[in-house]
Amino acid sequence: MNIVQHVTNFYYNHLQMKLKTNYMEIKLNSRLESQLLEQHQNERSKCLVFTRVMGYHRPVESFNIGKKGEHTERKHFIEHGCD
Numbered sequence: 001m002n003i004v005q006h007v008t009n010f011y012y013n014h015l016q017m018k019l020k021t022n023y024m025e026i027k028l029n030s031r032l033e034s035q036l037l038e039q040h041q042n043e044r045s046k047c048l049v050f051t052r053v054m055g056y057h058r059p060v061e062s063f064n065i066g067k068k069g070e071h072t073e074r075k076h077f078i079e080h081g082c083d
Contacts, residue, residue, distance in 0.1 A: 037044075049060045051071060060071055 050057045051060055052058075053067075060068065063071060
């Protein structure tokens, strides 16, 4: 095995191990999130999201399919105040 193959195998194995670790963390977080949601189910309520369209504030849930798609593709930004 030459040095290129050795380095390639090393990085491939390292990446594979890292992916498995990330997957396990995601699974654990998902399980914890589900448990929290179940514990606090009675405290939850529906959240309406409004956005400004043509000068009016409208609930996003009233949008048609195309407008909902546009809304999910929007880039959000944080406007910082003047110092």
